[in-house]
Amino acid sequence: MFGTNEDIINGIIRFWVIPKRSFDTCVLPNVNLLREIGVPESHISSLLKQKPRAAVTNPVRFKEIVENVKEMGFNPSKFLFIHAVFAMLGMNKSTWERKVNVYKRWDLSQKDILAAFRNCPWCVMASEDKIMRVMDFYVNKMGFETSFIVNRPILIIYSLEKRLIPRASVIEVLQSKGLVKKNIHLATVFRSSENSFLQKFVTPYMDEVSDLLKLYKGKLDFSKMTTK
Template sequence: MSNLLRRILLLRSPSSVFSHGFSESPLKSLTYFSVSSEIVSSPKSASLASNAVRLENNRKDVIALLANHGFSESQISALAKRFPPIFSAKPEKTLLPKLLFFQSKGLSSPEIVRLVCAFPRVLTRSLDKRLIPSFEYIQAVLGSEKTLAAIKRSADILFWDFQISVGPNIEILKQIGVPDSNILKYLHYQPRVFLTNSIRFKETVERVTEMGFNPRGLLFVIAVFALRSMTKSTWDKKVEVYRNWGLSEEEIHLAFRRNPWCMIASEDKINGAMDFYVNKMGCDSSFAARRPVLLQLSLKKRILPRGYVYQVLLSKGLIKKTENICLLFESPEKRFIEKYINPHKEQIPGLLELYEQKLMDSRR
């Protein structure tokens, strides 16, 4: 391979745009123009070189466009690594109309940057055939404000043909009596749960029905999401984790019916929470089946800091071991401080500060 062709291949590499920053052209670093005599020596080489120059100029135009719309140098570099096709797209014809479209729908410049950085393929999707129809369908279902919130949360929903992929699944839920309000609530918060083959979605809905969930309750839709978010093998592994803590099959299903989130938690989180409640708090393992909401709470940010306060109060004889543990962990922050910390300020000076320190440690 000639030296010229090696240079041209380097020019085709998206990373070459960023290897020297934006202030220095990669063409200079490759001493491209120093080989003009070699270029003209072959029509084929001249054609390749011309294409390389066009590609490089296009990349520069894309970089300028992104920079003008609020993208930082590091963000543009990250895009080059994650999704190089953006830098081959025509900036004015392909990229700019999509940036302006999101702007016209109420997304701020920082929000558009976050959206593109999270889902760069959105800039290469057809505006007329995919983005606009998807946006309009979601907006017709959710309304403008919730549509923006859903897109900010998961912009890849714009990649789908909602009328074909989501519409049938919404109808499946409606046919068994799921209220529109519950469907819309979950479509807003977890739109991806509906982006699946309608046959598999119906099978999941039927399984949730067989488990005894009431279609009119919000837990029904949450259970559908829980089952849709994991494979059967993942479900079986989590069932085994609970079994290892002494829960029966019936207790595990009871916990899931009461709070499906207990099966969405990771195996590590389940083990961590169960270890704390059983070994540190002295609770019976079936306690989790009766109050599975406790397994969904953050171990570091809620369970451990409040558990520390409980142990201190218990050691001082200020509360009994039979104290309502559910209230201790489930109470909102203000209520927890009013009930478990403020009444004991005199007996245990600095208890609030110690608790706040535990919270700070959990955020590190």
């Protein structure tokens, strides 16, 4: 199941606190269920290596969640299926409903929310407060349509303080000085890696905007940059 010696060692480290009876009564039935519905062995292995405690869920509840995820339209042969199962294992029915209601406050329909979940299961793993704050940032600060977020739900999982606000501030300063185009695709900006963002939008302009790196690192207030 684990493949390499390194993965076996990591598996032992993660699983050592789980009683043997849990393997017999939970892990084996749950793994066998995933096999029966066509989840690839490599995906099951990833679940066990990354989220071992998910495998010791009560088999009755585990089966209910697996069936629910299938009904939502996830394909068991795809890797997102495992992520969706894990996401659902982390919340009960009332928690799911509360998060759905948070999204509905932004005029998203049940169909929209399910479409976003199928695209990126992690979008419902964020807290209700995080969802509200991030949606407020995208819709009210950045002017995105809610449909834009539905089609790119991965944008929900990014950190406001460490990623979204610093990058938006850098782009706004560069646009105000005419150094980058006004119609830049911000979704790409937010999704790019740290190194890619620095190389494209910070390092090339540090001579023209001396405090740009400080702004990005949160060491300078945005208002002080726009008044220069």
